[in-house]
Amino acid sequence: MDDAEPNEEGENKEQVKYQEAHHELVASALATKIANEVDQNNMVGCMLAAGQYYPYPCKPEEVFEALNKDRENYLG
Numbered sequence: 001m002d003d004a005e006p007n008e009e010g011e012n013k014e015q016v017k018y019q020e021a022h023h024e025l026v027a028s029a030l031a032t033k034i035a036n037e038v039d040q041n042n043m044v045g046c047m048l049a050a051g052q053y054y055p056y057p058c059k060p061e062e063v064f065e066a067l068n069k070d071r072e073n074y075l076g
Contacts, residue, residue, distance in 0.1 A: 017075045
């Protein structure tokens with residue numbers, strides 16, 4: 001199924017993926033903001049984690065494929 005096609009709930013799958021990533025980033029920023037409001041000496045950082053693909057050998061087509069795999073891994 002194409003990402004532009006609706007999912008089972010009738011939503012655009014690609015839009016839902018980007019909204020999910022956006023919500024994670026907003027939640028991370030809010031958590032950091034609250035921690036700093038509680039104590040300015042708090043050192044808080046949040047991140048989104050996903051596995052990283054590394055090409056081997058380092059051919060341009062392999063690098064491009066690794067970039068596509070990273071995007072697919074993160075955005076599903």
